[in-house]
Every structure is written in C-alpha cells, then in structure tokens.
Amino acid sequence: GAVVSQHPSRVICKSGTSVKIECRSLDFQATTMFWYRQFPKQSLMLMATSNEGSKATYEQGVEKDKFLINHASLTLSTLTVTSAHPEDSSFYICSARQGASFDEQYFGPGTRLTVT
Amino acid sequence: GDSVTQMEGPVTLSEEAFLTINCTYTATGYPSLFWYVQYPGEGLQLLLKATKADDKGSNKGFEATYRKETTSFHLEKGSVQVSDSAVYFCALNTGFQKLVFGTGTRLLVSP
Numbered sequence: 001g002a003v004v005s006q007h008p009s010r011v012i013c014k015s016g017t018s019v020k021i022e023c024r025s026l027d028f029q030a031t032t033m034f035w036y037r038q039f040p041k042q043s044l045m046l047m048a049t050s051n052e053g054s055k056a057t058y059e060q061g062v063e064k065d066k067f068l069i070n071h072a073s074l075t076l077s078t079l080t081v082t083s084a085h086p087e088d089s090s091f092y093i094c095s096a097r098q099g100a101s102f103d104e105q106y107f108g109p110g111t112r113l114t115v116t
Numbered sequence: 117g118d119s120v121t122q123m124e125g126p127v128t129l130s131e132e133a134f135l136t137i138n139c140t141y142t143a144t145g146y147p148s149l150f151w152y153v154q155y156p157g158e159g160l161q162l163l164l165k166a167t168k169a170d171d172k173g174s175n176k177g178f179e180a181t182y183r184k185e186t187t188s189f190h191l192e193k194g195s196v197q198v199s200d201s202a203v204y205f206c207a208l209n210t211g212f213q214k215l216v217f218g219t220g221t222r223l224l225v226s227p
Contacts, residue, residue: 107159
C-alpha cells in the first residue's frame with residue numbers, strides 16, 4: 001500500500017522555541033493532507049485539513065497562528081508548532097489522501113513532541 | 117456532536133481465541149463506519165468499513181456489522197494470531213470528509 005512518512009519520529013524542544021514536523025507521501029501524490037493530535041488514552045483529534053497550494057482549514061479551537069501548516073507540494077506538508085509550551089506536548093499524526101475516498105487515505109506513524 | 121466509544125483495553129487473549137472489540141457511536145445522519153489498525157511503529161491502516169445499515173465489512177478474517185438499531189460496529193475475529201497484536205481504532209464519517217475516532221483498543225495476543 002501507499003506509504004506516508006513523518007520526520008522526526010520524536011523531538012524534544014525547550015519551551016518558547018518552534019519545531020517543524022514533516023509529512024511526506026512517498027509513492028503517491030496527496031491532494032489533501034490532514035493533521036491530527038492524540039493525547040494519551042484519547043482519540044485522534046483532527047487539527048486541520050490542507051489542500052496543496054491552499055491555506056489550511058483549521059478545526060474549531062485550534063490556534064492557526066500557533067500551529068502553522070504548509071502544504072507546498074503534492075508530496076509534502078509541514079506542521080510548525082510555534083513558541084511551544086509544555087501543554088503542546090503530544091503525539092502528532094499526519095494523513096494523506098490520494099483521491100476522494102477514505103480507502104485512499106493513508107496515515108503516517110506519528111511524531112512524539114515533548115516540550116520541556 | 118458525533119462521537120465514537122470503544123471498550124478500554126488492553127484486551128489480552130491467547131492465540132486462536134475469539135476476539136470482540138466493542139464500538140458504539142453517536143451521530144446525526146447516516147455515517148460510514150470504519151475500523152483502523154495500527155501496528156507498532158506504523159501508521160493507521162484501514163482494516164474494514166461499512167457504509168450503510170446491515171452492511172458487513174470484512175478483511176483478514178476480521179468482520180464488523182453496521183447495526184443501526186444498536187448504533188454499534190463491533191469488531192470480531194474467530195481465531196486471533198500473535199501477529200494481530202496492535203491497536204484498533206473505530207471511526208465514523210458523516211459526509212464532511214472528516215473522520216471521528218474512538219480512543220483505540222490495544223490487543224495483545226500471546227502464543
């Protein structure tokens with residue numbers, strides 16, 4: 001099946017700094033990419049949806065100035081957590097969709113962010 | 117709002133045992149229902165789906181039936197293997213191109 005990679009898999013940063021997470025579709029072109037956040041023992045929460053070349057659509061309650069999403073190409077999306085704080089520590093998962101069907105939506109393995 | 121409730125894990129079974137992971141949902145409209153599986157170190161993979169009431173999704177020996185009357189989509193497998201050890205997520209979609217996930221249930225299968 002199609003593969004989505006995320007980099008880095010784990011990152012530790014100091015409070016107040018910014019960190020960038022990359023999401024790549026390795027063998028297909030992704031018209032739409034999604035970013036999720038997962039807290040321990042909780043479900044994946046959709047943060048935003050992005051289409052290549054367009055601004056991301058953020059879910060209610062997600063600060064778009066804090067979580068900057070760029071979808072500059074059909075194979076790459078980035079999530080930048082700006083001025084990170086300990087409460088931003090979480091597991092971030094990206095997903096890429098090749099077409100319109102959920103059968104064509106593939107998930108990355110996730111990035112563990114720890115803010116100290 | 118729309119939500120999915122899954123049984124808490126971990127579910128611990130011996131190889132060849134019967135598996136049931138419960139999933140119930142709350143949704144407006146008529147959602148499509150999904151089960152995803154996440155193996156260690158990998159991304160979520162679509163395991164099976166059902167798009168309307170009474171549909172049965174099946175894949176790799178796993179089955180789930182869309183029960184509208186009980187708003188459930190329980191995952192079952194007749195004989196689990198060690199390789200089935202993973203985290204299983206139930207999810208729904210109500211047509212806004214977004215998935216709503218449950219909290220996931222970890223399955224541990226011992227030889």
